[in-house]
Amino acid sequence: MSAPAEALSPPRPAPNAVKAAIAALTAKFGNRLVTSRAVREQHANTVTWIENQPPDAVVFPQTAAEVQDIVRVCAAHNVPVIPFGAGSSLEGHVNAPLGGVSIDVRDMNKVLAVHAEDLDCVIEPGITRKALNEYLRDQGVFFPIDPGADASLGGMTATRCSGTNAVRYGTMKDNVLSLKVVTASGELMTTARRAKKSSAGYDLTRLIVGSEGTLGVIVELTLKLAGIPEAISGGICPFPSVDACCKAAIQTIQSGIPVARIELLDALQVRAVNQYSKLSLRETPMLFLEFHGTEAGVSEQSERFGEIAGEFGGGPFEWTTRPEERTRLWEARHNAAFSCFTLRPGAKIIPTDVCVPISRLAECVAETQADIAASNIIAPIVGHVGDGNFHLTLLIDTDNPDEVKAAKAFNERLVERALAMDGTCTGEHGVGQGKMKYLLAEHGAPALDAMRAIKRALDPQGIMNPGKIVA
């Protein structure tokens, strides 16, 4: 169990093997297989500073059986397979460092069943979260995980994503009941039954959630749904410091207030949001909050939070149950990522994603802010503070090698700081290519060996999204 990582990744396939695989796939898929440079580049990383590494071809299957066909052809020729959802991932997950075939599931975007009584639904992987919620709207249920971007559900599952309301509804790990997965040998595997819980063997569902396409291709998902709350209240609360924000968040959660969202914005991020969304919020650290429940319940929660905020010098807490006002505030939060560009037009972003135990959050953010100041980087902060997860948006001129170097060094220090506090290098974005180098420090050799042994066991040829996570 201690083979080096390189042994797990095959070499780049020979050009003839790629040609043969593409010929075989073209015979099956016709013009649903595309090799134009533009389309191939669109199917590699386009979101962040990570290099664009296009696949050799892109195929658009319409059924699970077609995905099986693609994987079987690629396996026969030892050609890599890279699953592709909406392309919104941030760590180079969709890049093809060894070439290969990108499987774009955009045409597998149907809702197959909604079981409102069971609070679950069965869907194809290409549907996005907004499209799913639009579909569900009239049935009194919704899918709560909200990473901001309108990602595909297959991709969200593959990266174990979460977002602003994970503090109440959990992450993708908590909201997937079962998956259908095309394995590396082209078999169709079902990971679990639709029962709400089970103790029937190894948890294959959770093994696939977060495996980023390295163990198989997700072709069908059974997801948990939540009832649309009777009432929602939301609001914003200014604080004198990030430390006060964090302490108020800890107290809120410890008090058992079932807050649905509790988001930190630092002063710089508030300034960016003001500029982008034409608001006039006080430019001070701030919590954005949302409460879900009954009319009486959300009032009680909102009032209790207001009292807690006051204990830490925060407030006034302005909250409302009026949808249009809530939407206006939360739109500002959702546009936080875009708003950053107003701080430095033309810059590219290097996103960060550490997560620490909540008791260490204030300290981790404070040290990080000092580091930003010393590094002369523009980098506003947003945080899913109820989970101890925060993001910096490093605004970088990627044509300036000194800036890129400084930003990378800053990110290294940030990850080291989080690991020293018993945190993780990625709370929700995933490993992809960008975080592989931190896994040994985070997990230690025995755990990394176990991950590699699992990868070898389930993908002995090493064709499933090579160059990601452990291989």
Next chain:
Amino acid sequence: MSAPAEALSPPRPAPNAVKAAIAALTAKFGNRLVTSRAVREQHANTVTWIENQPPDAVVFPQTAAEVQDIVRVCAAHNVPVIPFGAGSSLEGHVNAPLGGVSIDVRDMNKVLAVHAEDLDCVIEPGITRKALNEYLRDQGVFFPIDPGADASLGGMTATRCSGTNAVRYGTMKDNVLSLKVVTASGELMTTARRAKKSSAGYDLTRLIVGSEGTLGVIVELTLKLAGIPEAISGGICPFPSVDACCKAAIQTIQSGIPVARIELLDALQVRAVNQYSKLSLRETPMLFLEFHGTEAGVSEQSERFGEIAGEFGGGPFEWTTRPEERTRLWEARHNAAFSCFTLRPGAKIIPTDVCVPISRLAECVAETQADIAASNIIAPIVGHVGDGNFHLTLLIDTDNPDEVKAAKAFNERLVERALAMDGTCTGEHGVGQGKMKYLLAEHGAPALDAMRAIKRALDPQGIMNPGKIVA
């Protein structure tokens, strides 16, 4: 990936190998290694009708390093290792069908840290849930998972157990943040950081939860805790039928009422509880409920439930926030298993554990009750109705082969019925020896192949609790 199951289990080790391992362990552990027949038999299955298969020796380690020593000695001699917690498992998990060394972690029962701000704690595997909650009592937090029995937390994790309040707090899968595990080669593996969430690679934590000692020995656990609710209300509600109970439960959950416990007892189970706990409940199907929240919140929840019950012909719903009254009612529920013996003194029990989507629960219970009646078996029902999970307690004279045969056949039909409804053969008890035969029908060949490949990858010698789950 299609080796037969037998290939995964080694043959029973040669007597000399066992002797050599025991000699090496005796040199290290002295009188903390025991080979007396009585102690060995206590460390095999003693709870149900499954045969008692004692190990060759029992060792009582005090540290993770000692567990590593034991596993290394056993690995060197190809001798099986069987982890042992409180011995309350129901499917023969602690049996030693090939002999070997039972690792009893009763002396590893310390609380290593409580992080109240983070709502987590770090513990050793041998502490029981009652002892842990006793320890936590003054800190405003508790560990919510409650399987009834005072099981060890290591064992609860190994079987992915849940129990009466999983409907609100989830199962062990949802409440373990990280584990330290001694691997099959004797390494000490840490599965995750203490951060509340992470996307850093394969979910080893969830892979170990529910793996029943077949992939490693759990030697340390970081568990999520919940804040002790400000108020608790509870009560019981009679219904005209099991169907009405199930429909009221569905409506309650769909309405978003965050019920903490919602337990079904059928009329026969109510009779048993009346006899055992000296109560005079109406002998009709009944729901036992508990609500956690603020004073205002639990009142609102209780009243809303009362209204829902009325819609389905149930009620009156008598509820109280007075602890002594709640305790009296819930003691009756907790004593349900023991109370069954009043229905047939001297009988042994065959427990069942299917779980189906909640929309199918009423139908599944109704068909099962008809089957009980036709089979002439005494078998009261309790159900974690919010999760679609229910148990029958088959009261059997195990000296009567006809009865045993009839009970086994009944259980087969029950599992088939649940699987046909997209359910599982085990909601919370685990696979052990008793449920292995159902895994192919439940999961299909590709998933079972994947489980076997993982088993082989992480335990190539097949020494970790052989004869359970897939090997």
